[in-house]
Amino acid sequence: MHDNQPRTPDALPEVITRYLKAHRAHDTATAVTAFTGEATVIDDGNTYQGTEEIEGWLGRSATEFTYTIHLTNAQQSDATHYIATHHLEGDFPGGTVDLRYQFTLRDDLIERLVIEP
Numbered sequence: 001m002h003d004n005q006p007r008t009p010d011a012l013p014e015v016i017t018r019y020l021k022a023h024r025a026h027d028t029a030t031a032v033t034a035f036t037g038e039a040t041v042i043d044d045g046n047t048y049q050g051t052e053e054i055e056g057w058l059g060r061s062a063t064e065f066t067y068t069i070h071l072t073n074a075q076q077s078d079a080t081h082y083i084a085t086h087h088l089e090g091d092f093p094g095g096t097v098d099l100r101y102q103f104t105l106r107d108d109l110i111e112r113l114v115i116e117p
Contacts, residue, residue, distance in 0.1 A: 012074050015110060016082055016103055024069055026062035028055060036109045043115040065092040072098070080105045 012020075019034035032055045035041075041048040041057060048057045067090020074084045084101045097117060104112035 011076070012082060012084060013105060013108070015105065015108055016084065019110060020071065020084065020101075023058065023062075028058040028062060031058050034110050035113075036106055036111045039109070039111050039113070041113045041115070043113075065090050067092060 015034050019031050022028075022031035022034070032051060035051065035054055037051055039050070039054060041054050043057065043061075046057075048054050067088050070087045072085050072087050074082065076082050082103045082105070084103065086099050086101060087096070088099060089096045099115050099117060102112075102114040102116075103110055
């Protein structure tokens with residue numbers, strides 16, 4: 001299981017799939033339930049700490065730009081670390097980008113999410 005092989009999206013843990021599905025649907029209320037209370041999100045160089053800040057970040061990212069997001073790769077690096085690579089296209093600066101969503105899980109919830117190219 002710990003071999004860094006590319007994995008199919010359905011091989012991702014349920015909590016990550018739930019978060020990604022809710023995020024794509026702009027369902028902030030559901031997306032935020034995937035995180036621990038003290039979770040950290042790092043996106044675009046900004047750090048969001050705790051449920052309230054993460055909820056604000058999710059709300060902003062849902063409304064700031066219009067884009068499509070496709071999961072292109074998923075891999076597990078160890079028991080609690082997963083990377084989901086997404087291809088985004090939309091009206092944000094640059095128009096297209098591939099982003100790596102790096103998840104750290106604790107107790108079947110997302111404790112840390114780092115999003116970077």
